[in-house]
Amino acid sequence: DTEVTQTPKHLVMGMTNKKSLKCEQHMGHRAMYWYKQKAKKPPELMFVYSYEKLSINESVPSRFSPECPNSSLLNLHLHALQPEDSALYLCASSQYGRESYEQYFGPGTRLTVT
Amino acid sequence: AQKVTQAQTEISVVEKEDVTLDCVYETRDTTYYLFWYKQPPSGELVFLIRRNSFDEQNEISGRYSWNFQKSTSSFNFTITASQVVDSAVYFCALRVNDKIIFGKGTRLHILP
Numbered sequence: 001d002t003e004v005t006q007t008p009k010h011l012v013m014g015m016t017n018k019k020s021l022k023c024e025q026h027m028g029h030r031a032m033y034w035y036k037q038k039a040k041k042p043p044e045l046m047f048v049y050s051y052e053k054l055s056i057n058e059s060v061p062s063r064f065s066p067e068c069p070n071s072s073l074l075n076l077h078l079h080a081l082q083p084e085d086s087a088l089y090l091c092a093s094s095q096y097g098r099e100s101y102e103q104y105f106g107p108g109t110r111l112t113v114t
Numbered sequence: 115a116q117k118v119t120q121a122q123t124e125i126s127v128v129e130k131e132d133v134t135l136d137c138v139y140e141t142r143d144t145t146y147y148l149f150w151y152k153q154p155p156s157g158e159l160v161f162l163i164r165r166n167s168f169d170e171q172n173e174i175s176g177r178y179s180w181n182f183q184k185s186t187s188s189f190n191f192t193i194t195a196s197q198v199v200d201s202a203v204y205f206c207a208l209r210v211n212d213k214i215i216f217g218k219g220t221r222l223h224i225l226p
Contacts, residue, residue, distance in 0.1 A: 031212075041218070042205055042216035042217065042218055042219055043159070043205075043216055045213065045214065048212055050212070055212060056212055056213070088157055090157075090159065092159075101164075102149060102161045102164045103161070103214065104161060105151075105158055105159040105160075105161075106158065107156065107157055107158040108157045108158065110157070
């Protein structure tokens with residue numbers, strides 16, 4: 001099973017709302033990632049978790065708050081977002097080790113901030 | 115600094131034609147990994163292939179083939195006998211340590 005699931009598929013939120021994006025994988029992967037993708041652009045890395053610990057934060061604004069409750073789950077908490085944060089948010093997972101393994105992506109959450 | 119260049123922004127070919135997507139990368143590291151991903155209109159990135167810097171062997175998988183040449187820092191992707199279902203955005207990516215850098219992508223249109 002090479003599936004990464006993400007909920008919700010679509011999300012519309014106001015600038016004062018608080019919402020969360022969820023990601024789940026059951027492949028036993030110990031690395032999980034959040035990416036942001038604007039239209040007609042490549043994905044941009046936001047956060048990397050390795051063994052449930054945050055290992056990379058690509059200078060993401062604090063209105064985005066990641067959380068990794070266990071090895072299968074990854075959340076992205078959203079608060080006081082701006083309209084320019086509207087994008088496709090992709091979650092991915094991979095094996096972790098000396099080798100650089102391919103990442104498996106979820107279908108994404110399409111976020112609109114009004 | 116690491117960089118991935120996909121010079122072809124958009125390509126259109128008629129079904130059954132062969133098409134090659136170019137990818138040129140830059141890195142000073144001797145250990146690195148290269149990937150190709152497909153992103154259909156549904157949005158999900160689909161992993162196609164991984165190559166490490168020590169393995170220059172070319173690979174064929176069905177209608178897909180990849181040509182990795184360290185001498186020219188290129189990792190090109192060819193689709194033979196293209197089909198409408200191949201229409202998507204294709205990303206080449208470079209991974210060094212924990213960071214992966216994507217090229218800007220090539221949007222491929224296969225016309226019936």
